[in-house]
Amino acid sequence: MILSIKNIKNIIFDLGGVIINIDHSLTINEFEELGVKDVKKLFAQPEQKHLVDLLDKGMISCADFRNEIRRITHLQCEDYLIDEAWNALLLDLPKERLDLIQKTKARYRTFLLSNTNEIHMDTIHKYLQKDYGVSDFESYFEKTYLSYKVNMRKPDAEIFKLVLEENNLKASETLFIDDTREHIEGARKLGIQTYWLDINKECILDIGL
Numbered sequence: 001m002i003l004s005i006k007n008i009k010n011i012i013f014d015l016g017g018v019i020i021n022i023d024h025s026l027t028i029n030e031f032e033e034l035g036v037k038d039v040k041k042l043f044a045q046p047e048q049k050h051l052v053d054l055l056d057k058g059m060i061s062c063a064d065f066r067n068e069i070r071r072i073t074h075l076q077c078e079d080y081l082i083d084e085a086w087n088a089l090l091l092d093l094p095k096e097r098l099d100l101i102q103k104t105k106a107r108y109r110t111f112l113l114s115n116t117n118e119i120h121m122d123t124i125h126k127y128l129q130k131d132y133g134v135s136d137f138e139s140y141f142e143k144t145y146l147s148y149k150v151n152m153r154k155p156d157a158e159i160f161k162l163v164l165e166e167n168n169l170k171a172s173e174t175l176f177i178d179d180t181r182e183h184i185e186g187a188r189k190l191g192i193q194t195y196w197l198d199i200n201k202e203c204i205l206d207i208g209l
Contacts, residue, residue: 017179155186
């Protein structure tokens with residue numbers, strides 16, 4: 001349980017898998033529905049992994065990303081169909097998690113650190129506005145760090161250092177919550193306290209914040 005971790009003054013939250021539910025298999029299914037064969041194999045190739053990295057780091061435009069998807073998949077389809085397939089992994093964000101973040105902000109300095117991209121975030125913002133009337137998701141945190149805006153990506157040390165240094169945070173007093181072990185290890189190397197959220201067994205509401 002998180003309550004056994006002492007001397008925490010700051011909490012850094014991941015977004016996908018921690019705050020918003022996700023299922024990557026749904027994006028694979030959607031691309032298959034569009035006619036792409038061997039989607040898992042295709043996106044496992046270094047070239048395509050690099051493409052996603054570039055999008056998440058904000059180093060290519062959404063338009064260039066879509067065009068590259070068309071090139072590598074041989075799809076002939078409109079932008080919105082590619083976006084729908086790309087966004088299919090995004091599920092719901094239970095209101096109780098928003099309430100938890102708000103409550104946590106009253107006790108700790110809270111931050112959001114997410115590997116994400118403009119296509120996903122546009123969809124998340126529309127969802128929050130439509131379902132909860134939330135027009136400013138960033139106000140739930142003291143500050144947000146989105147990979148495509150800062151041109152860095154977890155688990156690289158530079159993005160963790162950016163959060164710590166910009167906000168004068170001590171690593172030993174900071175807790176990072178993420179559902180990806182690789183990201184957890186990246187934070188641990190800098191002395192940040194961590195909690196790996198096993199989304200197959202628990203959610204953020206279960207860990208005692």
